Amino acid sequence: MKDKIEQIKGLLAEIEKEASDELGQQFTKNYNALELPSIVSSIVEYLHPLLTPYEITVYWYLFNKSIVNTGEQYVRASTRGMSTIAKSGSGQSDEISYGAIKNAIDSLKKKEVILIVGDTNREGTLYKVSIPDEIPICKELMQKSSVEEVLGIDINKELDFYNVAENRLKVFERDGYKCHYCTKQLTRFSATLDHIQPVSKGGDNSLENLITACLHCNAERGNKPVMDFIVNAL
Numbered sequence: 001m002k003d004k005i006e007q008i009k010g011l012l013a014e015i016e017k018e019a020s021d022e023l024g025q026q027f028t029k030n031y032n033a034l035e036l037p038s039i040v041s042s043i044v045e046y047l048h049p050l051l052t053p054y055e056i057t058v059y060w061y062l063f064n065k066s067i068v069n070t071g072e073q074y075v076r077a078s079t080r081g082m083s084t085i086a087k088s089g090s091g092q093s094d095e096i097s098y099g100a101i102k103n104a105i106d107s108l109k110k111k112e113v114i115l116i117v118g119d120t121n122r123e124g125t126l127y128k129v130s131i132p133d134e135i136p137i138c139k140e141l142m143q144k145s146s147v148e149e150v151l152g153i154d155i156n157k158e159l160d161f162y163n164v165a166e167n168r169l170k171v172f173e174r175d176g177y178k179c180h181y182c183t184k185q186l187t188r189f190s191a192t193l194d195h196i197q198p199v200s201k202g203g204d205n206s207l208e209n210l211i212t213a214c215l216h217c218n219a220e221r222g223n224k225p226v227m228d229f230i231v232n233a234l
């Protein structure tokens with residue numbers, strides 16, 4: 001009897017481990033399915049080299065207040081309101097001077113990294129925060145690197161609608177940026193991809209095997225009932 005209890009204990013520990021591994025994989029999967037990480041990479045790769053440190057600081061502040069917080073590219077912000085987003089470059093003050101922020105904003109506007117899209121009121125000016133594939137000076141840099149990629153053209157890449165950013169957008173566009181499960185209206189910053197036939201069951205990354213889903217429904221579908229784990233473990 002004691003042996004059997006030990007056996008059951010061992011089995012339960014195994015199930016628990018498997019379940020937590022699965023959760024970890026699920027998180028990675030959902031995170032990869034979201035476009036935001038690849039946008040962040042393209043900002044670091046293609047936008048940073050064209051900006052000064054203060055411009056980068058202001059850009060990330062606006063990016064967070066718009067795309068990350070609301071899923072929209074629009075944000076109202078004032079020069080005065082940004083004085084404490086970083087220490088001064090000299091390190092001698094806890095605030096950035098009004099002039100330095102104003103210069104950074106003016107330069108970001110000139111480089112068409114941010115655009116004024118509305119009037120200025122008490123809360124500040126309404127800006128659109130652009131992302132690299134919309135920013136003229138970035139597009140040049142991005143095209144150069146994609147030309148280099150095309151030289152070693154890869155047919156698998158053309159057929160991969162999960163890992164290739166341009167292809168992912170085609171899935172979202174086909175589905176009208178709506179979650180397949182709950183029909184919630186999404187943006188390219190909140191939409192994720194879900195495999196109809198899971199990769200673990202032989203599904204591929206073709207256009208036909210992918211659908212648009214919100215992060216919630218995607219995770220929900222991925223969380224298999226505990227009974228599945230128990231049956232699999234037996």
Ligand SMILES: [Zn+2]
Nearest residue numbers: 179182214217
């Ligand atoms: Zn949904």
